[in-house]
Amino acid sequence: MTKTKIIRNAFDQGSGIVRLAPAWVPRSFCVPGRRIKLHPDDYYAYGGVRGGIDERWFSSTTPADNGPLTSENEGLSFIVFEHGNEQGRVLLRDAVKDLKGELLGDRLWKKYQSWPMYSKFFDNKGALPHHVHHRDKHAALTGKQGKPEAYYFPPQVNNHGGNYPYTFFGFVPGTTKKEVRKCLEAFTRGDNKITSLSQAYRLDPGTGWDVPPGLLHAPGSLCTYEPQKASDVFSMYQSLTGDQIVPKELLWKDTPKNRMDDIDWLMEVLDWELNVDPNMRQNRFMAPRPVKAINEMKAEGYVENWICYKSAAFSAKELTVLPGASVTIKDAAAYGMIMMQGHGRMGVWEIETPSLIRFGELTSDEFFVSEAAAKTGVKIVNHSKTEPIVMLKHFGPENPDLS
Numbered sequence: 001m002t003k004t005k006i007i008r009n010a011f012d013q014g015s016g017i018v019r020l021a022p023a024w025v026p027r028s029f030c031v032p033g034r035r036i037k038l039h040p041d042d043y044y045a046y047g048g049v050r051g052g053i054d055e056r057w058f059s060s061t062t063p064a065d066n067g068p069l070t071s072e073n074e075g076l077s078f079i080v081f082e083h084g085n086e087q088g089r090v091l092l093r094d095a096v097k098d099l100k101g102e103l104l105g106d107r108l109w110k111k112y113q114s115w116p117m118y119s120k121f122f123d124n125k126g127a128l129p130h131h132v133h134h135r136d137k138h139a140a141l142t143g144k145q146g147k148p149e150a151y152y153f154p155p156q157v158n159n160h161g162g163n164y165p166y167t168f169f170g171f172v173p174g175t176t177k178k179e180v181r182k183c184l185e186a187f188t189r190g191d192n193k194i195t196s197l198s199q200a201y202r203l204d205p206g207t208g209w210d211v212p213p214g215l216l217h218a219p220g221s222l223c224t225y226e227p228q229k230a231s232d233v234f235s236m237y238q239s240l241t242g243d244q245i246v247p248k249e250l251l252w253k254d255t256p257k258n259r260m261d262d263i264d265w266l267m268e269v270l271d272w273e274l275n276v277d278p279n280m281r282q283n284r285f286m287a288p289r290p291v292k293a294i295n296e297m298k299a300e301g302y303v304e305n306w307i308c309y310k311s312a313a314f315s316a317k318e319l320t321v322l323p324g325a326s327v328t329i330k331d332a333a334a335y336g337m338i339m340m341q342g343h344g345r346m347g348v349w350e351i352e353t354p355s356l357i358r359f360g361e362l363t364s365d366e367f368f369v370s371e372a373a374a375k376t377g378v379k380i381v382n383h384s385k386t387e388p389i390v391m392l393k394h395f396g397p398e399n400p401d402l403s
Contacts, residue, residue, distance in 0.1 A: 006088035007095045010081040011103070016373030017347050020336070020366040021078045021089065022357060025055040025064045025120070029236075029246060033123040035157045035223040042359035046071065053359075054125075059336025059368050059394060060118035061093035065232040075232070077118075080362060092368065104334050105371030108396050117314040119227040119336065119394040121157065122219065127164040129238035129246050130194050130218040133211075134254060138269050139233045141256045149228035150286070150308040151219070152208035152316065156340040156353075156390065162221025163242070166200040167209065169217050169284065170275035177267060184237065184263050187251055191240040201281060208286040210310035214271025215284075225307075225338075227314045227394045235269060286310060288318065291401075301325030302380075306402065307392070315399045319380075321389040326381045331374040332400040335393045339365035342389035345381040347373070351389070 001009070010018050024038065028051035032043045036056050043052045050069055057064070057075050064075030077092040092115070101109040108116070136146035151167075171180065175197045183194040195218060201209075203222045211217050216237060236250040252260055259265035277283060288305035290297070297303050301322050308316035321327055321344070343352035352364050369378060382389045395402075 001086065001088050003090050003094060004098060006081050006090045007079070007098050009083070009086075009088070010079045010090070011095070011099060011370070013081065013083060014349060014367075015347055016370035017349060017378070018079045018095070018368050019349065019364070020059065020092065020368055021080050021362055022366065023057040023060055023075055023077050024053045024359060025057055025075050026050045026053045026066070027055065028066070029244065029250070030054045030128070031125040033125045033162050033221060033223055035159070036121045036123045037157075037354055037357050039356055039358045045359040054123045056121045058119040058338050058366060059092065059115065060120075061091075061096060061115045062118050062230040062232060077368075079368075102372070103368075103370045104396070108334065108371075112397070114230065115396065116230045117227060117394065117396050118230055119225065119316070119338075119392075122224040122226050123157070124219070124221055125162050126221055126242050127166070128219045129236045129241045129250075130168055130198065130216050131234050131236040131238070132216050132269055133213045133231070134233050134235070134269055135213040135271065139231065139254065142233075142254050144233045144254060145229060145231040146213040147229045147231040147233050148213050148311045148313045149211045149226055150208060150311060150314070150316070151211065152225045152286075152307045152318070152392070153203055153205045153222045154225050154318075154340050154392065155205040157223040158205045161203075162223075164221045165203045167203055167218060167220040168195050168198040168200045169209075169280050170199075170215055170277060171197045172199050173276050173278040175276055177272070180270075181263055181267065184251075184266050187239045188248055192238065194238050199280070201285075206288065208307055210284045210286055210308070212271070212274060212311070214269065215274045216270065225316070225392055227308050227316045229313045235266070237266070284310075291317065298322070301327045302329070304329070309402055313397050315395045315402050317393045317395075319391050319393060321380050321382045323382055323388055324385050326379070328377040328379045330377040331369075331393070331395075333395050334369060334371040334374055335395045336368045337366070337391050337393045340390040340392060342382060342384055342387050344383040344389050345379075347378055
């Protein structure tokens with residue numbers, strides 16, 4: 001079958017809902033937390049030199065930027081088509097180009113000509129270095145986009161908190177630029193102690209945080225669901241995490257060639273007011289928000305909460321379908337989704353939450369829902385009499401339902 005034929009068959013087979021294959025991503029500077037259901041033998045499936053797999057990317061048309069050893073199509077989602085003896089796979093990125101507004105809706109397609117976000121599980125045993133994602137104006141100097149992101153900590157994949165379930169954000173109010181420069185100048189001399197200028201917050205399952213570009217953050221060791229803009233731009237400002245040295249190359253990642261080794265550039269990348277915000281928790285923390293009255297939703301057989309809602313670049317919901325219930329859920333925009341718990345049926349698809357996944361194996365836990373299907377309403381049937389279905393849904397920019 002041609003690529004175009006696979007795309008059309010997959011789209012029609014699911015009545016506008018397409019099935020996605022798992023996209024696993026390693027990070028050389030990370031140790032896996034082993035909570036993303038990958039088989040224990042497969043966490044180093046890319047080879048030891050690439051580091052362990054501690055991320056699974058969802059609804060991704062964005063390639064992972066993992067340096068010269070990055071494998072082909074790393075980080076990209078594939079649509080799966082299976083019917084009798086016919087099988088095929090095609091990149092979600094190619095399907096977006098072919099189907100355009102038929103998949104994304106005219107609103108998103110006309111403005112972005114792409115699917116402008118993705119989500120992931122980030123699953124690290126320890127904390128990440130204090131790092132920043134560039135704003136658009138800085139990322140554009142290397143031909144990239146800036147990256148806002150957000151965190152939600154699903155209870156289903158956080159049976160343990162890892163080694164450090166606390167995240168540093170920004171700097172303690174009153175920190176001076178001179179103090180920060182001193183840390184950056186000491187990057188290659190061991191521990192530059194930049195988190196001595198910061199403040200850590202405990203991470204609680206079932207809650208989340210908003211992380212605008214320009215804000216330094218050192219993500220803690222809870223397994224994290226992470227919607228974000230379609231970019232993999234970053235710079236690491238902390239030189240030592242735990243007992244692991246951060247390579248100098250990661251400090252200068254996504255720096256224009258004419259600004260290499262220029263501390264002034266690193267300071268310009270920071271949104272200073274964001275970083276010294278005295279109301280950091282009030283402005284960045286996100287507790288779940290019901291989409292409407294909880295009693296009304298329960299009477300209809302479900303509960304749905306906004307879990308990421310402070311960025312215009314994306315949003316996310318957690319949908320719970322109660323045991324034995326059959327519901328039809330309408331949304332105003334296209335979305336990707338990942339199953340967290342339970343099994344049942346969604347439209348024409350059988351859906352289930354796997355307990356263990358082999359590297360390269362297909363699952364029935366991840367799908368992409370076109371705007372037309374979302375607006376018409378997706379029927380979800382919970383086959384269990386005892387266990388809820390729980391799924392996370394990630395949306396593109398400026399969701400009309402998010403007022």
